[in-house]
Amino acid sequence: MSIPMEVLAAEVLALSPDERSQLLDRLLASFDSEPLDPAWESEWADEVDRREAAISSGKSAWLAGDAVVARLRARSA
Numbered sequence: 001m002s003i004p005m006e007v008l009a010a011e012v013l014a015l016s017p018d019e020r021s022q023l024l025d026r027l028l029a030s031f032d033s034e035p036l037d038p039a040w041e042s043e044w045a046d047e048v049d050r051r052e053a054a055i056s057s058g059k060s061a062w063l064a065g066d067a068v069v070a071r072l073r074a075r076s077a
Helices: 005-013 017-029 038-057 065-076
Strands: none
Touching: 005 017
16 A cells, blocks of 8 residues: 555655665665766765865855755855
């Protein structure tokens, strides 16, 4: 028996941001027909580590997605 989309969406949106992120990763991976290139995965993991280190050290900061979109729209206006 399947769950109605509205019920499923409500359940998913009730998850924590971390849980939603993990679920999103799994859903996106389900669309991949081929495994990811191990070299690409390694390089991307290194980039993530560099970005997290920059944020931890104060060289960079997290920005809300809507704030970034607003900045980009303001630039192109």
